[in-house]
Every structure is written in C-alpha cells, then in structure tokens.
Amino acid sequence: MTTFALPGLPRTVLRLHRTALIVWGTFVAAVIGWLVWLNTVTADRGEREMAYCEHHETCNILTALNYSERTGYIGTLVCYSFLAVAAWAGAALIGRELESGTAKLAWTQGVTPVRWLTAKLALPALLLTLGGTALVLAFRWGWSAHRDLMGDDWTFADVFVARGPATVAYGLCALAVGTLTALLIRRTLPALGISLAAMWLLNFVLERHRGSFWPTLTRTSATRFDLQNGLWQLTKGHGADGYYVTYHPQSHFWPMHLVETGIVLAVAALATLIAFRLLPRRTV
C-alpha cells in the first residue's frame, strides 16, 4: 500500500469523515455503473422491442419502459444529490463538532479555527467537484445515448440540472449553506433540517424562475398552433396580432443553465464568506 504524503490536517479531516467519503464514492460509482449497465446491457433489447412493435399488433415494451424509467431515476438522483450534501454538511461536518465540543479539541491542537474551517470546506469541495463532474459527464452520455427510448426532454427540472455544471454548483452551495447554518445554530439536528430546507427552497425558487434567466423567443400566427416537441413553452395567448407563444429553443439550454450555475455559485461564495466572518465571533 502506498502512503500518501498528505499534510496532517487534510489527513485528519479525511480520517474523521471516512464514512461520508466512502458513501459518496460508492454513490458516484454505483450511479455510473447503473448507467453503463442500462445502456450496454438493456438498451439494445429495448430497441429490439420497439422495432418489433412497429410491425406487430401485440408486443411487449417492458425493457424499453424500464430503461426510460431508470434513466429518469438517475437524473433525479444526480440532480438532488445536493440535498444529501446539505444535510451532511449541516449535521456531520460542522454541527456535530460544535455541539459535542470536538471543534474545541481541534482548535486546541496546533490548528487555528480558520485553518480548520478551510480544510473542512476545501476537501469536501474538491471531492464534490470531482464526483459531480463524473456524474454529469456520465449522465450526459447515458441520457443522449438512446433518445428514442426516452419520454423526457431537456426541460425536465432534474434533467436540466443533471446535464451540466449546475449539479456541481448545487453541491458546493449545499456544502457552504450547511456549514453556515451549523455555525449559526451550533446544534446537529436543527442544522440538518434548516440547511436541507434552505437548499430545497433555493432550488425551488430557481426552478420556478429558470425560464426567465434568458430572453424568450416569440412566435405569432393568425391561427391557433402548437409548438413542436423539444421547445420549452412559457406563455401562450391571443393578442392584437393573433395567437402568440413565448418559448425557449433547445439552444437556450446552455445560457440558461450557466446563469443558474452562476447564481448558485454566488450564493455558495456568499455563504462561505459569512461563515468565515462568523468564525472569529465564535472563537478567537
């Protein structure tokens, strides 16, 4: 076995949060493994079922349905993984340390509170970024591999987040918000609940306003019409020039996604800043 020449403080942080490290690593590996299995083992059978159905009256599309449903689950897991991060950061990473007094134990070893908090944030941030990036890349590949078997599109709330860096941004934001909540409340269970609620609320608000993060396009017509699939329709109505629909084409995915990522990262930066400003008041 190789011994890594990690400095003492990061090594201690990893030792303390070994369980979380293992859970996160297992989650990332399991989700990627599941995607690979779905797309290499089951997708072909799903495609054969669909092909058979085109020429027969009665047919079975169970494998195709399972493929679609499970890929949907994976998108949900990847997108909302930040909720688990928020709970963990509020409770296990910081809250428990403050409640049980073990933070004081660290601060009376040769470690200042600022270095302690830096290590406590930097290491999880690194691992969340690495794991989150792997999840996003895997999901982008898996989600686009067999579009003909899938019933969803890019506008679905979880698919929208899981297909880009917003997944990583939400994870980092959950880490910062959980830390800030724990520093404010200093008790494990309330910090867990409040940081979870705060991150859920942030996601809820951004999800509601996602459509306004980029200017919409408008299509008008003298007669009633429907947009084709793959466009995100926002409003629809009847005005002076006839019927109109405002919508986002798929090319708006990246600008909208990056605006949301930027907002989430700004919240994360703000929460981190306040957490560090709060620390000297909690101790020297």
Add this chain to the structure above:
Amino acid sequence: MTDTAGLALEATAVGRRFGARWKAPAWALRDCTFKLAAGRVCAVVGPNGAGKSTLLALAAGLLVPTEGTVTVLGTDPASARTRVGYVAQDKPLYPQLTVAETLRMGADLNPGRWDAATGERIVADGGLDPAARVRSLSGGQRTRVALALALAKRPELLLLDEPMADLDPLARHELMGVLMAQAAQHGTTIVMSSHVVAELEGSCDHLLLIGGGRVRLSGEIDDLLAAHVRVSGLAETSLDPHTVVEARTTGRQLTALVRPSGPLPESLRTSTPSLEELVLSYLRNPQAPGTTPAEHEKAAI
C-alpha cells in the same frame, strides 16, 4: 511591558459576559486579575458556576474576553495555541476514531511537537486497547485519552478543567503522578480546576480561588497558609483589627480563621489551617474580604 518574562499566565481586569446584549447579559467572570509564574502547578477552586471553566477557556484561546487582557506565555492566547494543552471538562473526543487514530490525529495536528511515546505510554498504562473505538470507552478511559492527547503535545502550559472528576481513586492517583512528573521533568506550568480540594493539596503550589466571577484569593499556597491563622478562645475576645474570614461561637467558645494584621492577643490559641480549611472558610463566607498579597506575587516572580 517588561514584567511578562517568566509568566505563564497573566490576567488583567478580565471580564467575560455571556448572553445577548439586549437580554440581560450575565458576567461569568469580572475584573479578574492575577499572575502565574512559569513552572507552577496552580489549583483553580471555587463553587459551581464561579467562572473556573470560563477562565480556562479564555486562557486556551477558545473564548475572547469581553474586557481586559489575557496574556499566555508572553503573547496572546491565539498565538500561544501550539504551546498550550487544554482538556475541557466534558473531555470531547471524536467517537468514531479508535484510540490509536486519536493519537495519530494529535501527531498530525501538532507537527514538530508531538511526543508519540508519551501518548502511547499514558494510554497503555490504563490498559486501553489502541484499536478500541472512543465511543466504547468509559468516562475515566476517555479522560485518560484526553490527557494523553494534551500531554503528548509537550505543552508549556497545560490547562485542565476538572481533569480527575470521573476517575477512580487509583487512576486519579496514577494520573496525578504522571502530571507531576511532566511538570517536574519539563517545567510545564499546570493550571487545573477542581471541586475536590483534598486532591490538590500536596500537588499544587499555587492557589486561585474564584467566587462570584471574581478572584478571591491568589498566591503561593504556603504564603496563603502562612498569612492565615486559626484561632480559638473565649467568645468575648476582640479580633480587631485583624481581618476575620470566618468566626463561629459555640457557647462561650470562639473559633475563627483570621488574617492577622499584627500580633494576635495572647489569650488565643493559634494553629495553622489546612488548605481545605482555608478554602472552605472562604467558600462559606462569600462576603469575606479576599486577598492577592502583593508580596506573594513578587515572591512568585
């Protein structure tokens, strides 16, 4: 400041207030002034809620004083962090680590200072399995691990908050011996708070008595004992102009603990009080005037 050399701990008019400003804040410690020379073993005694833990946390740099200054090893408490060992009253340790991992954490967090042999010896002397998880240890075993962590850091100043409270008499005696050996061998200054005065007599040479958030007595134990006399005699004997700490009359018999300010009346029988008698007299009489004799401070420095 030239007189901080050789001082392990100095408090000047230190106060610490808890609670929000708008909610009737309570002072845990107020106007606390004392000096402790390096190399001393100092007992901090006082009733529950007297401010002992607050004082130790201030010295450890875990709390900032609301007013006044604390000087530790010639610098501020935060800068002295690497040279100070601290064991909190509830002995916080990471429950998920094993005993060996806890010591390894100490080595990781105190680079250049850690004395692995000392830590391992203290743990082994208690018959602790290095592979045992901290969450499975008894209160006394946790105390032992916490002390091992503090001592292996080779601190110049060791702050112990009620260190012996959950140890059996045998372990208490043994660990007190380890502490005293450390003090003698490395010149470590030790400040420990306790309820049990008897366990401090014979090991400590300096006393800091805190009551109501203030310092009531501070000085070398020998000097404090020499400055007080236990007297007994007839009830009508006047004790003026001496300072009376505690006086009791039983029938026609008077017994009192006094701080003489000159020769005592010859009709009184006098004896030297024990440390426990001295401390209890002050604790029983919160209004008794305290003393931090200037000559004792000079002698201490």
